[in-house]
Amino acid sequence: xRSAGLALLIISLLSFGGALADSISGGISYSGGAVGxxxxxxxxxxxxxxxxxxxxxxxxxxxxxxxTIWPGLATIVIGIDPASGYNIAPIxxxxxxxxxxxxNTTVRLTRTGQNNIQGNSLTLVSSTEITxxxxxxxxQVGYWNVVVDDGSNNLGSLTNGFEVKTYPYDxxxxxxxxNPFDPARESTTIMYKLxxxxxxxxxxxxxxxxxxxxxxxPAGFNGGREGDNSLLWAGYTNFGELISNGVYLVxxxxxxxGKTLARGKIAVIRR
Amino acid sequence: MKKLILLMLLVLALPxxxxxxxxxxxxxxxxxxxxxxxxxxxxxxxxxxSSNMFNNPAGISSQNTQVSSMYTSLLGDxxxxxxxxxxxxxxxxxxxxxxxxxxxxxxxxxxxxSQAGFSYFDYHNNVxxxxxxxxxxxxxxxxxxxxxxxxxxxxQNYVGSGYDVDLGLLLPVDKKTSLGLLFQNxxxxxxGAQVRWPNGDTEGIPAMIKAGLSTxxxxxxxxLAADYDLSADRRYPGRMHAGLEWSPLSALGLRTGIxxxxxxxxxxxxWTLGVGLSLAYFTFDYAYHxxxxxxxxxxxxxxxxxxxxxxxxxxPALAGKKILEIISPAxxxxxxxxxxxxxxxxxxxxxxxxxxxxxxxxxxNGQFNFEVPLKLGKNLVKVAGLDPKAKVVKRVNLRLLxxxxxxxxxxxxxxxxxxxxxxxxxxxNGYPNGTFLPEGxxxxxxxxxxxxxxxxxxGAPGAVPSxxxxxxxxxxxxxxxxxxxxxxxxxGLVEPMSIAERPFADIPMRHWAARxxxxxxxxxxxxxLTSANFEPEQNFTRAEAAWMLARINEVRAKxxxxxxxxxxxx
Numbered sequence: 001x002r003s004a005g006l007a008l009l010i011i012s013l014l015s016f017g018g019a020l021a022d023s024i025s026g027g028i029s030y031s032g033g034a035v036g037x038x039x040x041x042x043x044x045x046x047x048x049x050x051x052x053x054x055x056x057x058x059x060x061x062x063x064x065x066x067x068t069i070w071p072g073l074a075t076i077v078i079g080i081d082p083a084s085g086y087n088i089a090p091i092x093x094x095x096x097x098x099x100x101x102x103x104n105t106t107v108r109l110t111r112t113g114q115n116n117i118q119g120n121s122l123t124l125v126s127s128t129e130i131t132x133x134x135x136x137x138x139x140q141v142g143y144w145n146v147v148v149d150d151g152s153n154n155l156g157s158l159t160n161g162f163e164v165k166t167y168p169y170d171x172x173x174x175x176x177x178x179n180p181f182d183p184a185r186e187s188t189t190i191m192y193k194l195x196x197x198x199x200x201x202x203x204x205x206x207x208x209x210x211x212x213x214x215x216x217x218p219a220g221f222n223g224g225r226e227g228d229n230s231l232l233w234a235g236y237t238n239f240g241e242l243i244s245n246g247v248y249l250v251x252x253x254x255x256x257x258g259k260t261l262a263r264g265k266i267a268v269i270r271r
Numbered sequence: 272m273k274k275l276i277l278l279m280l281l282v283l284a285l286p287x288x289x290x291x292x293x294x295x296x297x298x299x300x301x302x303x304x305x306x307x308x309x310x311x312x313x314x315x316x317x318x319x320x321s322s323n324m325f326n327n328p329a330g331i332s333s334q335n336t337q338v339s340s341m342y343t344s345l346l347g348d349x350x351x352x353x354x355x356x357x358x359x360x361x362x363x364x365x366x367x368x369x370x371x372x373x374x375x376x377x378x379x380x381x382x383x384x385s386q387a388g389f390s391y392f393d394y395h396n397n398v399x400x401x402x403x404x405x406x407x408x409x410x411x412x413x414x415x416x417x418x419x420x421x422x423x424x425x426x427q428n429y430v431g432s433g434y435d436v437d438l439g440l441l442l443p444v445d446k447k448t449s450l451g452l453l454f455q456n457x458x459x460x461x462x463g464a465q466v467r468w469p470n471g472d473t474e475g476i477p478a479m480i481k482a483g484l485s486t487x488x489x490x491x492x493x494x495l496a497a498d499y500d501l502s503a504d505r506r507y508p509g510r511m512h513a514g515l516e517w518s519p520l521s522a523l524g525l526r527t528g529i530x531x532x533x534x535x536x537x538x539x540x541x542w543t544l545g546v547g548l549s550l551a552y553f554t555f556d557y558a559y560h561x562x563x564x565x566x567x568x569x570x571x572x573x574x575x576x577x578x579x580x581x582x583x584x585x586x587p588a589l590a591g592k593k594i595l596e597i598i599s600p601a602x603x604x605x606x607x608x609x610x611x612x613x614x615x616x617x618x619x620x621x622x623x624x625x626x627x628x629x630x631x632x633x634x635x636n637g638q639f640n641f642e643v644p645l646k647l648g649k650n651l652v653k654v655a656g657l658d659p660k661a662k663v664v665k666r667v668n669l670r671l672l673x674x675x676x677x678x679x680x681x682x683x684x685x686x687x688x689x690x691x692x693x694x695x696x697x698x699x700n701g702y703p704n705g706t707f708l709p710e711g712x713x714x715x716x717x718x719x720x721x722x723x724x725x726x727x728x729x730g731a732p733g734a735v736p737s738x739x740x741x742x743x744x745x746x747x748x749x750x751x752x753x754x755x756x757x758x759x760x761x762x763g764l765v766e767p768m769s770i771a772e773r774p775f776a777d778i779p780m781r782h783w784a785a786r787x788x789x790x791x792x793x794x795x796x797x798x799x800l801t802s803a804n805f806e807p808e809q810n811f812t813r814a815e816a817a818w819m820l821a822r823i824n825e826v827r828a829k830x831x832x833x834x835x836x837x838x839x840x841x
Contacts, residue, residue, distance in 0.1 A: 088384035137384070169389070177384050180427060201565070207349045207376050207396065208301050209562050209570075210533035238535035239506040244293035244474050245431065245466075246421070247378045247394045249348050251566065258565040265348060265381045267394060269429050271470050 075156035084163035104151035137177035138230025174264030183235025212237035305556035305574035309545015310514025311528020313496035315483030316451030324370030328413030329439040331368035332404030335579040367405030392426035433466035451483035478503035607676035622656035677707035686814040689821035709814035729825035752807035775805035
């Protein structure tokens with residue numbers, strides 16, 4: 001698939017090159033990694049690129065490339081830096097490069113069957129660069145597409161451009177991110193690993209052993225599947241109150257045996 | 272009592288003034304100490320514990336010096352430590368006990384994940400307490416000022432602080448039973464009783480009422496206790512704690528209880544177990560406390576305490592020495608007065624006070640002479656000698672049986688014993704002027720009442736018989752034949768079909784009551800008759816009735832229990 005995408009991109013560039021030979025010079029090369037299915041729509045000269053590169057491999061336009069990028073047409077995403085992150089915490093100050101970025105441009109990570117991860121705190125550095133944060137805590141491990149949207153249904157995407165990786169923490173741990181968190185403003189993602197598919201019950205206690213929240217998850221699905229699991233907790237107890245500053249204890253139980261599979265500690269600071 | 276109810280309502284109304292962003296967690300919400308935990312958390316009404324300054328501060332008002340500690344790893348993650356001491360104080364108007372301590376809960380190694388890996392920080396919730404308790408009239412009262420220090424250190428730095436006050440009461444219901452009330456965090460938020468955080472946010476400190484009852488039985492070897500928690504936060508339901516402590520040896524306490532826990536909108540029960548071992552002034556307590564069905568994490572509580580009131584062995588100077596002497600009365604006495612003077616002497620200078628039934632009695636040159644009231648029946652009079660630290664060094668128990676006195680039933684009267692015994696048991700009564708009239712004649716309704724009284728007291732299966740046919744009216748005087756007929760049938764004797772000979776010379780074989788009189792004679796109910804004649808038409812006297820009733824098996828058993836000095840006094 002990557003080769004096919006690359007071929008499409010090269011063909012696309014070459015065809016434009018044929019039409020507007022005076023405005024294109026230099027070359028294009030592919031150095032491995034995800035490329036995506038971005039297309040260049042070159043109709044008039046707006047900006048001049050000396051070099052655009054995709055960190056961690058991928059597409060790079062070699063120095064000397066001269067092309068023209070036309071505004072108001074397709075949004076282009078060429079690269080993302082860093083191109084991978086661990087699913088235990090948000091990844092911040094991510095640089096997305098491409099073309100035709102505007103103040104309305106948003107960036108998200110997508111993957112089939114998963115909720116999109118919307119970039120936040122986006123900063124438009126230039127029409128070719130946006131920086132922002134992605135909360136990939138608890139995200140499913142694997143490759144995600146980088147999708148840039150100019151707000152007018154002009155999408156540019158970098159297929160499998162970002163890799164979410166697992167972090168090798170102790171299997172007896174349940175961790176959460178952010179930690180501490182402010183339940184008045186955000187939720188926290190509780191994450192833990194299971195050795196095998198199991199029906200589990202999550203218990204959250206106060207430090208005086210009041211059982212504040214309880215939820216069960218079936219085996220084989222998020223919450224009860226082998227490998228990484230992640231749950232969102234908004235900080236409301238089963239007593240109907242929003243939790244206060246302090247620490248809350250998480251126990252992940254195997255429902256059938258009552259055995260504690262993982263434990264964690266959630267901190268709350270309402271700033 | 273009205274003031275108490277008003278105070279309870281006030282405490283429950285306090286949350287109306289409370290916080291902006293919820294409630295802080297009060298480590299004092301749970302009962303503190305391994306002894307309390309072994310009894311399911313029921314501790315509010317127990318005054319003799321070494322952890323009173325952490326539970327009901329009223330308990331320290333009359334305690335000697337105590338040092339208390341506890342450690343547990345709650346649910347495997349919260350390091351709970353308590354450490355404190357209380358001691359007696361007498362200064363100006365202060366005449367009670369002062370306590371100082373800290374209940375610290377710490378959670379370490381909280382994880383902040385990031386793309387670079389993990390960083391760590393710590394949490395603490397420490398509550399420093401200053402307590403004071405004092406006796407006020409017949410009850411004990413205590414106040415506890417708590418200073419909260421809560422927050423995060425290490426990778427996070429965010430610390431809040433605040434203060435609040437607890438009020439405790441201990442009220443003796445009787446010598447074995449106490450009522451405890453603990454009003455936690457009674458100050459309203461607008462008096463500053465809240466935890467304030469660096470950004471200006473404030474959290475309320477949750478008000479709670481704990482009401483407890485404790486009672487001792489079986490020579491004080493068995494302690495039963497129960498508490499009920501009522502939270503001012505209506506989202507949290509009331510919860511119970513109940514437990515018992517059995518002390519087969521003075522140095523050993525075995526405990527169990529049920530601790531009700533808040534459980535996702537309701538409550539659930541957890542069984543607890545505990546043991547306490549004492550050696551001289553030191554006590555080690557342990558409690559086993561599982562939390563929630565299906566959770567494999569068990570919490571173990573450990574306490575070590577030093578208690579000057581506990582287990583103090585007799586001082587060598589007192590060992591084998593005669594300390595206290597009772598001059599009058601002797602143990603196991605039968606008394607006819609409703610009040611009795613207890614006189615005695617203190618023989619050892621170590622004894623500074625003497626109490627009789629818990630009341631301190633005046634000593635004059637080491638002598639005491641104190642009058643105590645006696646109820647009808649069995650009375651236990653406890654005389655105790657106390658040392659300068661109010662510790663009991665000698666205890667003498669007097670078992671006294673009070674029987675009713677009737678001036679017309681003189682000593683040696685042929686039916687004196689059954690009359691006094693049945694009167695003490697309440698089967699037969701004297702007259703309001705104090706007499707018994709033993710030779711007075713019994714009428715039918717009186718006999719009926721006697722038999723009903725006997726049946727109610729003894730639970731005897733026999734039915735109260737109706738009047739025999741010769742009686743024309745229940746208000747008529749009973750003849751001896753009629754009365755014997757009634758008592759014999761009540762005693763379960765069955766009239767034979769025939770008899771072989773006259774039971775008495777003046778009872779012909781055809782007499783209407785001959786057969787039942789014969790049975791009564793054989794059963795020994797008529798042994799008081801020394802003549803060969805029965806005189807069936809003779810009016811039946813109250814003394815005869817007492818004598819005959821006392822020969823019925825069930826009544827005789829009750830009278831035997833009454834006269835047994837080894838039973839029923841403790």
